[in-house]
Amino acid sequence: MPQFPVGQTLLIDADDTLWENNVYFERAIASFIGYLNHQSYTREQVRNTLNGVERESILLLGYGLHSFTHSLITCFERLSPGPVSDEDRERVRSFAATIRDQEIELLPGVSATLAELSLRHRLILMTKGNRAEQADKLARSNLAPFFSAVEIVAEKDPPTYREVVARHELTPHSTWMIGNSPKSDINPALAAGLHAVHLFHKDTWVLEHAELAAPGESQRLIELDGFAKLRDMF
Structure with missing residues (x-):
């Protein structure tokens, strides 16, 4: 009763x-961190940086895939040990795109x-x-x-x-x-x-x-x- x-x-x-929602973002983030493959930062440090960037993006762009994609690219640009190519940016965008296609x-x-x-x-x-x-x-x-x-x-x-x-x-x-x-x-x-x-x-x-x-x-x-x-x- x-x-x-x-x-x-x-x-x-x-x-x-x-x-389900966040689990797909977590998978995209795992792929992103693996692609960045930074030699000077741990995965936890990269994730902490991304969390900070996401807070900035929310204030600027709100929530959603556009904001998340912007966060991934910005974080990659900040932490990449070398120049960031257009190919790098497209690959990072592809991680976010996997979320859009989820059932x-x-x-x-x-x-x-x-x-x-x-x-x-x-x-x-x-x-x-x-x-x-x-x-x-x-x-x-x-x-x-x-x-x-x-x-x-x-x-x-x-x-x-x-x-x-x-x-x-x-x-x-x-x-x-x-x-x-x-x-x-x-x-x-x-x-x-x-x-x-x-x-x-x-x-x-x-x-x-x-x-x-x-x-x-x-x-x-x-x-x-x-x-x-x-x-x-x-």
Whole structure:
């Protein structure tokens, strides 16, 4: 028997909550580091440099494959021991291109769970990133019919959550954010007065790591290790 009554609003993240995503970026990064084959830096040092470059690129270009490709090329140019050729740049671009060609791989139990939850609650997809890329992934996932609305935002921060709440006339005490990222899904949603469900994913992007914030006195924070377990809660 679900713990919470019918009629909740569930804001649900997409990447690494509904389908695999970061694992493909990790594979591209592994290929990139292998191609760079730097003799003076360890793989960990190269990765740390790339993390810093990605933070810069996000501020400049936002999220998505264009930003990621820019980060790989910039990192290669900074760390390459010799001149960077056009051939080098094209090879680096090819690593990012492998992500674009990936089929959508739903996480276990996602489709059946959404179908069940959509009968009892209002589901809104809330994801950040490049609008065209995220909309394309949603279309290819065949999950769109389960959602009453879709929010593709540039960033997930407390003001954005408050804007979504106001736009859809949501009631905070019956609204939940569900996702794998402490930094983007959980902590800012709690800061905006919502409840939250953290779905652990072993491959959550390192730039999304953060300590989980403590919920307020009237808030709930639930931690689960599988999407299908939402059926027991809602």
